[in-house]
Amino acid sequence: MTAAPPTAAAPDHREIREAVRALCQRFPGEYWRKLDRERTYPAEFVRALTEAGYLGCLIPEEFGGSGLGIGAAAAILEEVHASGGNGAACHAQMYTMGTILRHGSAAQKARFLPEIAAGRLRLQAFGVTEPTAGTDTTAIRTAAVKQGDRYVVNGQKVWTSRAEHSDLMLLLARTAPRDPARKTDGLSVFLVDMRAALGKGLTIRPIRTMLNHATTEVFFDNLEVPADCLIGREGAGFRYILDGMNAERILIAAECVGDARWFVAKARDYAKERVVFGRPIGQNQGIQFPIARAYAQSQAAALMVGRAAALYEAGAPCGPEANMAKMLASEASWFAADTCLQTHGGFGFAEDYDVERKFRETRLYQVAPVSTNLILAYIAEHVLGLPRSY
Numbered sequence: 512m513t514a515a516p517p518t519a520a521a522p523d524h525r526e527i528r529e530a531v532r533a534l535c536q537r538f539p540g541e542y543w544r545k546l547d548r549e550r551t552y553p554a555e556f557v558r559a560l561t562e563a564g565y566l567g568c569l570i571p572e573e574f575g576g577s578g579l580g581i582g583a584a585a586a587i588l589e590e591v592h593a594s595g596g597n598g599a600a601c602h603a604q605m606y607t608m609g610t611i612l613r614h615g616s617a618a619q620k621a622r623f624l625p626e627i628a629a630g631r632l633r634l635q636a637f638g639v640t641e642p643t644a645g646t647d648t649t650a651i652r653t654a655a656v657k658q659g660d661r662y663v664v665n666g667q668k669v670w671t672s673r674a675e676h677s678d679l680m681l682l683l684a685r686t687a688p689r690d691p692a693r694k695t696d697g698l699s700v701f702l703v704d705m706r707a708a709l710g711k712g713l714t715i716r717p718i719r720t721m722l723n724h725a726t727t728e729v730f731f732d733n734l735e736v737p738a739d740c741l742i743g744r745e746g747a748g749f750r751y752i753l754d755g756m757n758a759e760r761i762l763i764a765a766e767c768v769g770d771a772r773w774f775v776a777k778a779r780d781y782a783k784e785r786v787v788f789g790r791p792i793g794q795n796q797g798i799q800f801p802i803a804r805a806y807a808q809s810q811a812a813a814l815m816v817g818r819a820a821a822l823y824e825a826g827a828p829c830g831p832e833a834n835m836a837k838m839l840a841s842e843a844s845w846f847a848a849d850t851c852l853q854t855h856g857g858f859g860f861a862e863d864y865d866v867e868r869k870f871r872e873t874r875l876y877q878v879a880p881v882s883t884n885l886i887l888a889y890i891a892e893h894v895l896g897l898p899r900s901y
């Protein structure tokens with residue numbers, strides 16, 4: 512099944528989609544199933560995407576990337592997911608560099624972006640969430656204290672995905688005490704070279720989860736980092752992190768659209784071939800209608816992803832659209848997942864069908880990188896003007 516272009520106006524990136532589909536054929540269900548069972552990282556798949564240049568697609572050409580827009584990046588990740596794979600192992604390599612691109616110094620851009628574009632440096636660890644702060648990022652406690660030409664970092668992060676498969680980490684830390692009147696001040700962003708830091712104040716501990724996600728806890732114990740790791744202005748880090756969130760939400764939403772497409776196609780195919788009571792189960796409207804609904808929901812979500820991507824590419828504000836795209840797409844993929852599982856009956860639970868794996872994988876996106884409630888709060892307060900609840 513081929514999805515319609517996200518919007519009539521937006522380019523559908525047909526060539527990129529076809530090339531990504533062809534690449535993904537080299538990584539079929541058995542590949543992902545084995546990794547899932549062993550909870551290992553899809554190194555070969557990530558290498559293939561890197562070599563094809565897809566992970567550097569958002570880096571401008573002057574820094575060695577392909578200088579494509581977010582719509583192209585969304586198309587790449589959507590196709591990975593629609594093929595039955597999972598881009599979570601490497602999607603952050605696409606967009607985490609945006610903080611350096613937007614807020615880094617000329618020297619930092621020249622030093623890091625070409626290496627990231629070539630895949631020689633992996634920047635796909637993003638340390639924001641902490642165990643005691645949760646969604647309230649302004650309550651983080653990891654602190655970086657300036658001492659001469661260095662910062663000394665102490666604290667802990669949780670859910671830092673891909674830390675074991677990244678050379679660099681974008682770290683949000685407190686550089687000034689929390690001021691209740693200006694809660695978003697006093698946070699700063701650092702680009703930490705984890706290769707130099709491991710065993711010298713940095714410890715990474717994997718967390719085993721319901722899906723194969725390479726996520727970790729990270730501990731900082733008097734870790735010394737050079738002062739030139741600071742990105743932009745000290746104390747302005749919260750805004751820098753917010754600036755990167757629209758891209759992340761659009762790309763995760765595209766992955767959800769891809770998942771939904773995979774579930775709908777899988778459910779449709781099974782409903783056509785599975786015969787019970789002497790006819791295909793798909794002849795029953797009780798089976799047909801949820802699949803049709805899942806299709807309609809995923810197409811609607813794709814339109815919102817396309818709208819958010821078009822605004823982003825035009826440099827226009829797109830916070831509401833990026834958030835709505837992420838929420839609608841994650842709900843569409845979850846409904847499609849549930850429908851696909853139900854359509855398969857008992858076989859939906861068998862590992863060999865990949866349905867239960869994708870079901871677990873797509874569930875994440877209503878929690879991370881931002882939970883649905885927080886998106887609803889954003890829409891209520893920032894779009895509808897309702898009073899702040901927190």
Ligand SMILES: Cc1cc2nc3c(=O)[nH]c(=O)nc-3n(C[C@H](O)[C@H](O)[C@H](O)COP(=O)(O)OP(=O)(O)OC[C@H]3O[C@@H](n4cnc5c(N)ncnc54)[C@H](O)[C@@H]3O)c2cc1C
Binds near residue numbers: 883
């Ligand atoms: C597999 C995985 C990978 C992740 N990768 C990363 C990563 O690479 N880097 C990183 O920094 N973080 C990462 N995260 C963290 C993720 O962003 C958070 O889990 C997510 O933002 C939710 O925060 P929390 O878990 O602390 O939930 P909490 O903040 O504890 O919230 C728990 C629940 O309460 C709800 N809630 C909280 N406050 C309110 C409110 N005021 N109104 C209504 N509902 C509310 C939330 O919506 C949520 O459903 C990852 C998480 C997972 C599970």
